[in-house]
Amino acid sequence: MRTHAIRQYEFGPAEVLRFEEVPAPVAGRGQVRVRVAAAGVHLLDTSIRSGQSGGPMPLPRLPVTPGREVAGVVDAVGDGVDAGWLGKRVVAHLGMTSGGYAELVLVNAESLHELPGEVEFDKAVAMIGTGRTTLAVLELADLTERDVVLVPAAAGGMGALLVQAARNAGAFVAALAGGAEKVARVRDLGADVVLDYRVEGWVGRLTEALAGRELTVFFDSVGGETGRAGFDLLGLGGRMMMFGYSAGEPTRFAAAEVIGRGLTVSAAFRARILNRPGGLRGLETESLAALAKGELVPFTQTFPLAQAAAAHRALETRGTVGKVVLVS
Secondary structure, three states: OEEEEEEEOOOOOHHHEEEEEEEOOOOOOOEEEEEEEEEEEOHHHHHHHHOOOOOOOOOOOOOEOOOOEEEEEEEEEOOOOOHHHOOOEEEEEOOOOOOOOEOEEEEEHHHOEEOOOOOOHHHHHHHHHHHHHHHHHHHHHOOOOOOEEEEOOOOEHHHHHHHHHHHHOOOEEEEEEOOHHHHHHHHHOOOOEEEEOOOOOHHHHHHHHHOOOOEEEEEEOOOHHHHHHHHHHEEEEEEEEEOOOOOOOOOOOOHHHHHHHOOEEEEOOHHHHHOOOOHHHHHHHHHHHHHHOOOOOOOEEEEEHHHHHHHHHHHHOOOOOEEEEEEO
16 A cells, blocks of 8 residues: 655755655554544744754654654554544644554544644644743643733734634733734734834834733744843843744843842743643643634644745745644
């Protein structure tokens, strides 16, 4: 039996991702085989593909099929796996392994989450990875109705979820997005203030829009100049959650500034998330439950599996809205 997958034989630009016919994988002991309907694409995937440092993920041994988030239907089970999984709609995070950019993928049965019929595969893929990280960041933020929140990259996979969560908590939400289309999408989420950070003078416009309110929470996923601007806007006793630096470098500040203003700065990275009670599995369960209830609904942008290279290019050039997902 033959199937198709994205294969990578060298590190480099998006064009190294090839759509090829490959042998169908066979489920081993403790595994199921999933016919993939949706596979998540992460910004980290683009860094690994290019051969840069993978951060918490080591560079893979080539050749490889990228991808660690998948949703679809179980079409085969290996030894030791309950045959009741056959035909089930499922979603899973593959952890430190890969193979998700494919029509068929092997998954450890213990990693599976069964999906209700009303939950769409692309949304589930967004929540199994991006959603679980968002919930970990929100645990640190501990939002209340008294908070005034700033969310940069608000049209991104995590940003859109953070806007929704802040609104659900009753907080006042200011958001940043790049371009008129993204601004409009974020405004539809109910953010109180949405500004295009690409237009010069957004800091002054945000200060005016806050109308005397003091920023209490800053979700810093960007770093660089934008991160520093958000840090400067925090009022006395404010909280800053750092969980990325898409600008290329983390936000720079001095310890004396944190101490002098009574700020709390937390880094919500992998080590901290893994050490939390309940671990990743608990976050995945909570994230999928929030999706099923309609409390958190991710933005997704889909590309056909065969166009994985185009999906990577779009993600790298910030030409996407929400979580990027490959569909079969």
